[in-house]
Amino acid sequence: MLYSPAPLHIPDGFLSLVIALIFWGITIITVGIAISKTNKSLGEKQVPLMGIMAAFIFAAQMLNFPVAGGTSGHFLGGALAAIVLGPWAGILVMTAVIALQALLFQDGGLLVMGANIFNMGLLTAMIGFGLYRSVIGRSKGMRLAVAGVAAWLAVVASALVTALQLWLSGTSRLEIVVPAMLGVHLLIGLGEAVITVAALSFIEQTRPDLINEKETAAKGGRGWIYAGIAIALFAVLLSPLASASPDGLERVAEDIGFLAHGQDAPYQILPDYTIPFLGETALSTIVAGAVGALVVLGIMILVGNMLRRKKAHSHQ
Amino acid sequence: MHADAFDRFHEAESRLHRLDPRVKVVVTVLFILSNALLPDGAWAAFGLSWIVLLWANHLSSLGVDFSFRRSFIALPFALAAVSAIFSPLGVPLGDWSIGPLTLIPTDYGLIKFGSIILRSWLSVQAAILLVATTRFPDMIHAFEHLRVPAVLTTIVSFLYRYMFVLTDEVMRLLRARQSRSGSVAGLKSGRSVAWRARVTGNMAGQLFLRSYERSDRIYNAMLARGYTGQLRTLHAHVMQSSDWFFTALSIVIILLLQFTGRI
Numbered sequence: 001m002l003y004s005p006a007p008l009h010i011p012d013g014f015l016s017l018v019i020a021l022i023f024w025g026i027t028i029i030t031v032g033i034a035i036s037k038t039n040k041s042l043g044e045k046q047v048p049l050m051g052i053m054a055a056f057i058f059a060a061q062m063l064n065f066p067v068a069g070g071t072s073g074h075f076l077g078g079a080l081a082a083i084v085l086g087p088w089a090g091i092l093v094m095t096a097v098i099a100l101q102a103l104l105f106q107d108g109g110l111l112v113m114g115a116n117i118f119n120m121g122l123l124t125a126m127i128g129f130g131l132y133r134s135v136i137g138r139s140k141g142m143r144l145a146v147a148g149v150a151a152w153l154a155v156v157a158s159a160l161v162t163a164l165q166l167w168l169s170g171t172s173r174l175e176i177v178v179p180a181m182l183g184v185h186l187l188i189g190l191g192e193a194v195i196t197v198a199a200l201s202f203i204e205q206t207r208p209d210l211i212n213e214k215e216t217a218a219k220g221g222r223g224w225i226y227a228g229i230a231i232a233l234f235a236v237l238l239s240p241l242a243s244a245s246p247d248g249l250e251r252v253a254e255d256i257g258f259l260a261h262g263q264d265a266p267y268q269i270l271p272d273y274t275i276p277f278l279g280e281t282a283l284s285t286i287v288a289g290a291v292g293a294l295v296v297l298g299i300m301i302l303v304g305n306m307l308r309r310k311k312a313h314s315h316q
Numbered sequence: 317m318h319a320d321a322f323d324r325f326h327e328a329e330s331r332l333h334r335l336d337p338r339v340k341v342v343v344t345v346l347f348i349l350s351n352a353l354l355p356d357g358a359w360a361a362f363g364l365s366w367i368v369l370l371w372a373n374h375l376s377s378l379g380v381d382f383s384f385r386r387s388f389i390a391l392p393f394a395l396a397a398v399s400a401i402f403s404p405l406g407v408p409l410g411d412w413s414i415g416p417l418t419l420i421p422t423d424y425g426l427i428k429f430g431s432i433i434l435r436s437w438l439s440v441q442a443a444i445l446l447v448a449t450t451r452f453p454d455m456i457h458a459f460e461h462l463r464v465p466a467v468l469t470t471i472v473s474f475l476y477r478y479m480f481v482l483t484d485e486v487m488r489l490l491r492a493r494q495s496r497s498g499s500v501a502g503l504k505s506g507r508s509v510a511w512r513a514r515v516t517g518n519m520a521g522q523l524f525l526r527s528y529e530r531s532d533r534i535y536n537a538m539l540a541r542g543y544t545g546q547l548r549t550l551h552a553h554v555m556q557s558s559d560w561f562f563t564a565l566s567i568v569i570i571l572l573l574q575f576t577g578r579i
Binding site: 011016017031048049050051052056060063077096099106109110111166171190199200201203206207 | 322323324344345348349351352353389393396397399400402403428432433434435436437438439440443444446447452455465467468470471472473474475476477478479481482483485486489490510513514515516517518519520521522523524525527528530531534535538
């Protein structure tokens with residue numbers, strides 16, 4: 001099978017109309033800004049380049065590597081596209097890829113395409129570029145490590161938001177869909193991280209003119225750092241909360257009145273429900289999530305340093 | 317690789333093939349929207365929607381069960397909706413104990429689950445029929461007519477044109493990897509998973525550079541042929557009276573479906 005669908009593409013029918021339209025709204029605005037930005041800053045040459053880069057992402061998603069027991073790791077590429085091409089161009093490229101996958105392969109629906117572009121294009125670009133932008137000018141090991149963490153977080157955040165959208169649409173139960181989606185994508189994200197790091201390190205080595213401090217800084221301002229860190233924090237804080245204490249999240253959603261708008265019939269919250277939203281359990285799981293992210297960061301820094309040292313040896 | 321490895325267009329001479337692509341795109345989106353708007357458990361309306369789909373299949377002269385046979389692509393995702401069966405709303409229909417877990421399916425939950433699956437299944441079939449009867453460049457052109465920004469449609473056109481070329485490139489990379497990865501049956505081959513992922517990452521980097529350099533050449537070649545930033549098509553799309561008729565008919569049918577679903 002040449003083309004294997006990635007597990008994050010939501011088909012039509014799985015999101016409620018309200019949720020689908022809300023995310024179409026966000027996506028249209030963001031992609032609109034991306035178009036006007038790229039129109040301003042880039043020449044006509046950039047359009048063919050972005051088209052071929054979109055084809056690159058499409059083709060790169062076919063690269064796989066055997067993991068164990070017949071399963072294989074796949075590449076999604078959102079973070080890599082944003083780091084190499086800049087956030088706005090990255091968003092446009094991912095939008096094109098997701099649109100084509102939906103139109104040609106029915107991989108992801110049409111009415112829910114806004115949500116799919118948001119999850120796999122916008123989130124990954126913000127996290128991928130934002131975190132990477134915050135460490136330009138640092139050592140190569142550090143940059144690669146952060147790129148790896150960003151790629152991992154981008155996949156995890158996509159999975160988390162997909163799960164939340166399914167829940168808000170009344171399609172899935174929160175306490176089932178969040179752990180299931182996160183569990184799978186915590187692992188998929190590791191493959192994504194290693195591939196992104198290796199690809200970046202390869203490109204930096206062979207074409208240092210394409211990825212360097214000046215290029216990256218010119219492609220997106222410091223605002224991306226804040227956006228990226230904010231969304232990454234959101235994912236890190238919300239994931240453990242949502243999987244360990246789904247009832248708390250459901251109550252918050254009900255308090256804001258989101259649940260009533262989002263679904264035809266909201267889940268009933270038990271009247272004798274007493275666990276406070278930010279109780280000890282929730283807080284401890286948040287800390288656990290933060291620690292987990294730090295551990296991954298540590299591992300990635302180690303791996304990055306090892307890669308660099310190996311390269312330094314081979315140059316001698 | 318031949319270009320139709322991915323192409324989903326099926327050549328035929330039919331009324332549906334001849335329709336203006338704009339009409340097909342708009343009607344497909346309306347049909348999917350109609351599915352989303354139908355309330356849970358509107359089985360009659362879902363059934364009628366399927367009959368409409370069968371009729372559209374018949375019009376395409378690709379066979380009445382054409383879209384049905386290809387409609388199972390979204391099925392794995394149905395797993396995400398399974399948990400809706402155990403909704404706390406509605407009347408419990410018994411309980412299943414799986415280890416420490418007790419699952420209580422309810423009638424409300426079952427109706428919800430069935431409706432989600434039907435909606436998704438009908439929508440996927442409409443989209444399948446759309447790409448089977450419309451050439452992809454025509455469809456992109458239709459989106460341009462429908463005011464989708466030219467930058468986006470141009471990027472998608474390039475993506476469509478070059479994904480075949482770059483897929484060939486991926487095939488070459490994969491073949492090269494395979495031919496360098498000898499293995500003996502019964503012995504562990506290759507190194508750790510992380511190492512394999514790194515090899516794949518290097519392949520992704522290699523693919524990126526080849527694509528990047530190719531895009532330079534392509535741009536120069538296009539400039540040489542008079543590219544001014546816009547892709548053109550020889551198929552000038554003009555709405556015929558039959559196109560208007562089909563649009564009106566579809567809208568009436570969709571309104572009827574909605575009416576059936578709400579009584």
